[in-house]
Amino acid sequence: MQFILQGLANTINPVAFHLFGWPVYWYGVIIGGAILLAITLASREMRRKGFNDDFVLDLMIWAIPIGFLGARLYYVIFEWPYYLAHPTEIFAIWQGGIAIYGGVIAGALTVYFYSKYRGFSPYFILDLAAPYLLLAQSIGRWGNFVNGEAHGGPVSESFLSHTLHLPQFIVDGMLIDGTYYHPTFLYESLWNVLGVILLLILRRQQKTLKLGETTLLYLIWYAFGRFFIEGMRTDSLYLGPLRISQVLALVIFILGIGLIIWLRHRPVKRPYYSEISHSEQK
Template sequence: MIAALNPIALRLGGLEIHWYGVIIACGVLLAVWLATREANARGIGEDHIINLVLWALPFALIGARLYYVAFEWPYYSAHPDQIIAIWNGGIAIYGALIASVIVFLIYCRVKWLPAWLVLDIAAPTVMIAQSIGRWGNFMNQEAFGAKTTLTYLRGLHLPEFIIQQMNIGGAYRQPTFLYESMWNLIGFVLIMSVRRHKGWFKRGEIVLSYVMWYSFGRFFVEGMRTDSLYLMPGLRVSQLLSVVLFVAALGLVIWRRHKNVPWYMDGFSLNNL
């Protein structure tokens, strides 16, 4: 049997660098590189993307933590010293996304940038960052699903190192991290393949497509996970939010189709103001 992978990538004296952080950083760097290229092509300018990332990252981390704490408040109200103890785990991707969108909207308002276009540029790159980031959960042996069997996992034709990493607490687990990672990867490839087709997407429809794709997949993956946040017994927060986001995004696409909205491929210039 292959031993579980070491979550520590490097030790420098008393400093431990976790694979989780390394993998997340790689996903962010790839996302920034892709977004800057597309921003230049759409007339936004790569400096705005870099500035947005520098502003959004810390608030995304805060948002991810606050979201988690809010839905685990009975515990944190009794242990307030643990609220900032993010190193003990407890962040939520939906909280990070909500905080990032707020930062994007404020920045675009201040800089007189078309927010829908900027979000369109960022959306597919966020998808690939999420896809990569789930492998950080894999290294930490977290975000897994219910108990399963070795036969089932081998039936998925997974590499042996993935199968053995899913042996957690003496039992094999559903690799829900992998399901979500692959779902996001497929969505990324699809959107990147079609987003430059003229007459296909109006401004805002790429980010709304991302919202629908991600929330649809997350609804089902969340139902398999064992670490969900709950509003009440049987009602998972992420599943409820996924339904709300999917319906809202679909409604916006339909509504905006009948409005005088510029096409994504039209890009942006100061003459548009």
Template sequence: MAIAIILATWMAISEGKKRQIMPDDFVDLLLWAVPLGYVGARIYYVIFEWPYYAQHPDQIIAIWNGGIAIYGGLIAGLIVLLIFCYKRMLPPFLMLDIIAPGVMAAQILGRWGNFVNQEAHGGPTTLHFLQSLHLPEFIISQMRINGVYYQPTFLYESFFNLIGLILILSLRHRKHLFKQGEVFIFYVMWYSVVRFFVEGLRTDSLYIFGMIRVSQALSVILFIAALALLIYRRVKVKPKWYLDGSGLKYPYSRD
């Protein structure tokens, strides 16, 4: 996860220079977003497991025992970014565009932590099925837990997000393709679809009403909201093109 954070920061700084955003802005944002992102990820998890934590309040802060949710971290990170942009007078949608690919790359890499820990996997499967996917032997062997083979859902999410990342990196510098905010919107829509289907295979989902997977419900909401935002901004707001950058003179002064 530490490597993933460093990778995301490096990607944001590299792209930010081309869009007239100073590296210090991304480093300063990182110092706020990462710790508060972990707090948000924990709060999200605790909320949807409240019956347990209500009986064991001393475990609420026991993050070392597991229990964080990526959606909670992303939501907290988004809130921090919006406040940060307001304070620094930076264009929030452009910042989201610049940061989104790095976040996606971090998620791709971070899922391999689940692989190492043999967690966040899918339901039981067979050796024959895993071999039919032409997976390397080290993945197949790691998916054997207590004598049972499981679906490598970490790999499914990582692989399909890699495809999404390649598409973003291949298309974002094309002229007159993305308006500001649309790289981020593309990321949200892509990840929502991937997470919806992968979540349906996992065995460790959080539930509401005992039958609706929280991440699937949130994925549907985010996809619809992102699509509506895309249409609204294209029709009503008519934002600048992504390649136009911030419009600030780089390097700029805050004096």
């Protein structure tokens, strides 16, 4: 794996291979692999809870394309002056330019309504999927590494090699147009991995997280890390002087904590995630 990444970093070639004359980009390969892993893990958790995992595959048929559409639409909206002048690039997602917040919003809405349509609790399905979505986000950030994007400001080679003690293939990959940059893609990837571990541990504990709280903790964790990491990036989307992702992260963080406190104090009884089984859901 390191040999592959070393080669990618050195060549800075975003094309993995050609299929029938069409370029297949590492960005898409990495994101596709991340989604496939998330689906596999979600299906396994669905079976562990006693459900038919066909529901996960049926859901993904809708959630994946709608999520990608939301991610792209979010990015295009906040870069509209550019895309108004270059309309042919609106659908060129292989060049990058998808915003995870847009994907999460569109995907979550799809999960909510499709789950209700199929007779499942949307909050249970969202809780089930949340850790694996965060894992997919962690892996997907390596697509940014291959594209040489989503990085921070300039740093020295010594900072990357001797202060952060990064592997050489990452150091080489952060040399872009003659300048070394903060590997903010890596910071977010590692932060997300820690979040996955935390969510899975807490979710498996008996009577720890109530229905909906895994999803809220996912949002809180991701928003907290994204707020600080976004402040280091050089490619942020802006609304006036404000970084949109930082503002949204702050709002999500505050709302997430507020919702957990509010839900915990409501008199309405909610089951714990660990207690949910097929017999109670359907």
